[in-house]
Amino acid sequence: MNTRHLNTAWVVLMLATLATLGIGEFGARFGLAGPLAMAALLAICFIKGRLVVLDFMGLRGVKFFWRGLLLGWLLLVSALIAIAYWIALK
Amino acid sequence: MGQIKVLPLGQDDTAGMDIAPDTSRTTPAAAPPGDLAIWFFILAELLAFGVFFAAYAFGRAHNVELFNEMQKTLNREAGAVNTVLLITASWCVARAVEAVGRSRSATGARWLLAGIACGGGFLVVKGFEYADKFGAGINLSTNTFYMFYLSLTFFHFMHVILGLVILVALWVKTRQGAYGPADMNGIESGAAYWHMVDLVWIVLFPLVYVMR
Numbered sequence: 001m002n003t004r005h006l007n008t009a010w011v012v013l014m015l016a017t018l019a020t021l022g023i024g025e026f027g028a029r030f031g032l033a034g035p036l037a038m039a040a041l042l043a044i045c046f047i048k049g050r051l052v053v054l055d056f057m058g059l060r061g062v063k064f065f066w067r068g069l070l071l072g073w074l075l076l077v078s079a080l081i082a083i084a085y086w087i088a089l090k
Numbered sequence: 091m092g093q094i095k096v097l098p099l100g101q102d103d104t105a106g107m108d109i110a111p112d113t114s115r116t117t118p119a120a121a122p123p124g125d126l127a128i129w130f131f132i133l134a135e136l137l138a139f140g141v142f143f144a145a146y147a148f149g150r151a152h153n154v155e156l157f158n159e160m161q162k163t164l165n166r167e168a169g170a171v172n173t174v175l176l177i178t179a180s181w182c183v184a185r186a187v188e189a190v191g192r193s194r195s196a197t198g199a200r201w202l203l204a205g206i207a208c209g210g211g212f213l214v215v216k217g218f219e220y221a222d223k224f225g226a227g228i229n230l231s232t233n234t235f236y237m238f239y240l241s242l243t244f245f246h247f248m249h250v251i252l253g254l255v256i257l258v259a260l261w262v263k264t265r266q267g268a269y270g271p272a273d274m275n276g277i278e279s280g281a282a283y284w285h286m287v288d289l290v291w292i293v294l295f296p297l298v299y300v301m302r
């Protein structure tokens with residue numbers, strides 16, 4: 001992984017963190033609340049986690065099996081959180 | 091008669107010849123960076139945290155009002171600052187690995203030190219958060235939300251401490267020039283563990299501090 005890739009990943013991760021905080025602080029004022037906010041937060045979470053797995057952990061150039069295990073964990077956890085949130089809405 | 095082709099100095103005499111293609115960029119590596127054992131350890135840790143996250147999410151589903159009300163009492167800005175600190179620490183550690191891979195141990199050691207500073211900053215911010223809650227009389231038996239909040243974040247807190255111990259060990263050895271392009275196993279293994287700690291927080295922060 002070259003330094004440019006790592007630096008770009010860090011900038012995107014910082015912006016994504018700002019977006020997460022922004023949704024929490026001001027989301028409701030702009031209609032981004034409830035399930036919509038939840039979906040946005042989970043999407044941002046997946047984007048961030050994917051960058052850490054591929055660029056920081058260095059799994060981008062590794063066989064899919066290893067990437068799949070970690071990204072699969074991320075997807076599974078996100079899905080369980082979404083299901084629990086959906087149950088809570090009922 | 092065959093003629094001998096004279097090449098200018100420095101010109102590659104393999105140009106135009108059928109040589110084996112360089113597959114190093116296209117063929118994926120069979121194993122991830124570092125020791126294979128650390129990856130099984132990381133997967134076990136992720137499984138434990140995954141169960142914890144699911145337990146929190148389903149626990150919230152049965153106490154939505156309590157969880158939403160209690161979440162307001164958390165310091166979301168402190169959580170965001172800690173996210174920035176952990177991600178930056180992870181970036182520093184990745185830069186350290188990259189520098190050591192180019193035989194630049196001194197640079198790598200400096201990046202590791204910066205990562206350690208960010209990780210230490212996380213502990214300080216989290217320490218203030220805990221002090222604030224304990225000072226207000228909050229403990230594990232206050233309510234279901236705080237039982238989850240304290241146990242989940244403290245479980246992660248302990249992993250940050252272990253990650254920092256590993257980073258300090260890596261820093262000492264990197265300063266001594268123990269790692270290099272031919273021996274990346276130790277530093278890559280330690281770095282992978284630290285990135286796992288970061289990955290877990292990336293899920294924990296929105297789940298506990300923001301989602302409602």
